[in-house]
Amino acid sequence: MSAKKLLIFNWKMAPDSLKEAISLFERTRTCADKTRNHAETIIAPPFVYLSNLSKVKSSLFGRSPVGRQKSKVALAAQNVFWEDSVAYTGEISASMLKDLGVEYAIIGHSERRKYLSAEGGFASGGNETDKMINKKILASLKAGLKVILCVGEPTQRGQTRTERGLTRNIKWAKNYVKNQLEKDLKNLIQNLKPKTQNLIIAYEPLWSIGTGHSDAPQDAAEMINFIKNILKAKTYNLKPKVLYGGSVNSKNIAKFLKHPEIDGALVGHASLKPKEVKAIIEIASKMC
Numbered sequence: 001m002s003a004k005k006l007l008i009f010n011w012k013m014a015p016d017s018l019k020e021a022i023s024l025f026e027r028t029r030t031c032a033d034k035t036r037n038h039a040e041t042i043i044a045p046p047f048v049y050l051s052n053l054s055k056v057k058s059s060l061f062g063r064s065p066v067g068r069q070k071s072k073v074a075l076a077a078q079n080v081f082w083e084d085s086v087a088y089t090g091e092i093s094a095s096m097l098k099d100l101g102v103e104y105a106i107i108g109h110s111e112r113r114k115y116l117s118a119e120g121g122f123a124s125g126g127n128e129t130d131k132m133i134n135k136k137i138l139a140s141l142k143a144g145l146k147v148i149l150c151v152g153e154p155t156q157r158g159q160t161r162t163e164r165g166l167t168r169n170i171k172w173a174k175n176y177v178k179n180q181l182e183k184d185l186k187n188l189i190q191n192l193k194p195k196t197q198n199l200i201i202a203y204e205p206l207w208s209i210g211t212g213h214s215d216a217p218q219d220a221a222e223m224i225n226f227i228k229n230i231l232k233a234k235t236y237n238l239k240p241k242v243l244y245g246g247s248v249n250s251k252n253i254a255k256f257l258k259h260p261e262i263d264g265a266l267v268g269h270a271s272l273k274p275k276e277v278k279a280i281i282e283i284a285s286k287m288c
């Protein structure tokens with residue numbers, strides 16, 4: 001039996017109300033807690049729901065049919081700031097998240113990064129640079145949060161224009177991801193304690209996120225192997241879980257998880273649909 005697969009449900013900027021957030025959380029955690037040999041499950045709601053969901057999680061006012069015991073589901077923030085206090089209006093620190101019982105922070109999601117593609121620059125979401133992402137990672141680890149670092153190339157392989165015309169660009173994609181890892185994980189080792197459990201990598205090719213066009217599972221496995229090899233090498237000496245993300249749903253998740261090197265999935269849009277969530281958890285649990 002292989003190691004447990006890890007599922008991260010990223011709600012992005014949804015749902016619209018606390019009532020809906022509690023209902024979705026309860027349905028997800030009930031399903032995760034009930035499923036035998038369940039896959040590990042992390043839920044990443046918007047900041048504004050974290051406090052309430054943390055209380056639901058410890059069943060202070062939970063209504064889950066599985067009873068009022070502590071849930072095994074963990075909470076993640078979708079972002080975090082690197083400074084610890086005061087004059088940063090609108091930002092949230094790692095210690096604030098820790099205090100709420102949040103265990104993880106997603107850092108460097110493509111919807112927050114500033115991207116430079118082979119064909120020219122384009123920005124997305126929070127306009128975050130690798131330098132900012134590196135600061136966020138170091139501050140989070142120092143505060144005792146676990147980090148889910150998202151990396152991935154912005155342009156679909158096979159669409160890069162070189163001096164020789166359009167080429168299949170797996171090599172370019174690998175270089176892009178290697179470069180991201182090097183910048184994002186700079187000065188990591190002295191801050192990472194204990195070593196592996198505090199860092200998870202999500203490989204999310206930008207072109208597959210929210211598009212309905214997931215990567216070919218074989219290609220995702222190849223990239224994840226590549227990432228693992230980089231992190232296994234002497235500079236890092238790490239063996240973190242590496243997940244795939246990008247248009248994962250109940251129809252395609254098994255094709256990704258059957259690859260032993262893919263340790264789980266980061267699920268976006270499908271995480272807002274309870275039936276999808278149930279199916280995804282059940283499928284992933286069978287593959288543990």
Ligand code: PGA
Binds near residue numbers: 210246
């Ligand atoms: P998606 O999002 O599943 O909607 O493509 C993935 C993500 O949030 O990274």
